[in-house]
Amino acid sequence: MVARSMGAVARIGRPPKADQDMAAERIILAATELFAGRGFAGTSMEQVASHCGAGKDTVYRRFSSKVVLFEAVVDHAHRSAVARLESMPAVSGGPLERLKSLVLQLLHVNMEPELIALKRITFSEAVVFEKNGPIPPQPDPIMAKLVETVGEAQQVGAICPGDATEIASHLIHCMVALPTAAAMMGSNEFSSRQDVEAHFHRTWHWLINGVSGNKTA
Known part of the structure; x- marks a missing residue:
C-alpha cells in the first residue's frame, strides 16, 4: 500500500509532457505580451508568473532566467511566422x-x-x-x-x-x-x-x- 501510494504521488508530481508543453506555451504567450508592452527591463519573471497564472517556481523550472525566457519568446515568434507563411494559400x-x-x-x-x-x-x-x-x-x-x-x-x-x-x-x-x-x-x-x-x-x-x-x- 505504501509503495502504491508513493508511486501515485510520483506520477502526480510529473505532469504528462503534453501538459508541460501547454504550460510552457502559456508562459511564453504571457511573456510575449509583457515584453512587447513593457520592454525587457520593465518585465520581471514574477510579472510573467502572475500574468499567466503560474507560480514563480513553475516559470523558473522551465526557463532558468529572463534572458532564456526572452530567447524562447523570440524563437516562438519566428516559428509562428514561418508556419503562417508556409500555410499561405497557393497563388495563381x-x-x-x-x-x-x-x-x-x-x-x-x-x-x-x-x-x-x-x-x-x-x-x-x-x-x-x-x-x-x-x-x-x-x-x-x-x-x-x-x-x-x-x-x-x-x-x-x-x-x-x-x-x-x-x-x-x-x-x-x-x-x-x-x-x-x-x-x-x-x-x-x-x-x-x-x-x-x-x-x-x-x-x-x-x-x-x-x-x-x-x-x-
Whole structure:
C-alpha cells in the first residue's frame, strides 16, 4: 500500500509532457505580451508568473532566467511566422507572381506591432543576449523559400540571371528591412496597412521595372 501510494504521488508530481508543453506555451504567450508592452527591463519573471497564472517556481523550472525566457519568446515568434507563411494559400500565376505574394506576406508579418517590439528589444539588449559570444547562424526556411522562388522566376526569364541568394537578400532589404527598421525607431511612416502596401507596390515596381524613365538606357 505504501509503495502504491508513493508511486501515485510520483506520477502526480510529473505532469504528462503534453501538459508541460501547454504550460510552457502559456508562459511564453504571457511573456510575449509583457515584453512587447513593457520592454525587457520593465518585465520581471514574477510579472510573467502572475500574468499567466503560474507560480514563480513553475516559470523558473522551465526557463532558468529572463534572458532564456526572452530567447524562447523570440524563437516562438519566428516559428509562428514561418508556419503562417508556409500555410499561405497557393497563388495563381507564374513564379514572379508567387514571389511578389511571398515578399508581401513576409512584409506584413514583420510589420506586426508585437514582432516590431520584440525586434526592438533584441537590438537594444544585444549586449545582454550575446554575453556568451555571437549567436551562430541558424537555418532560415523563409529565406530558403524566397531563394527558391527567385530561382524559379529566373528560370522563366522573369528575373535576370545572378546569385539567387543575393537577389533575395536585396529584396528583403528594400521591401522588408527598411520599413521594419523605421517602425522599430518609432516612425509613423508605415503606421497603417495601406501605407505598408503603398511602399511595397512602389518599391516592387522600381525593382522589377527599373527606376529609369528611359527604356533604352
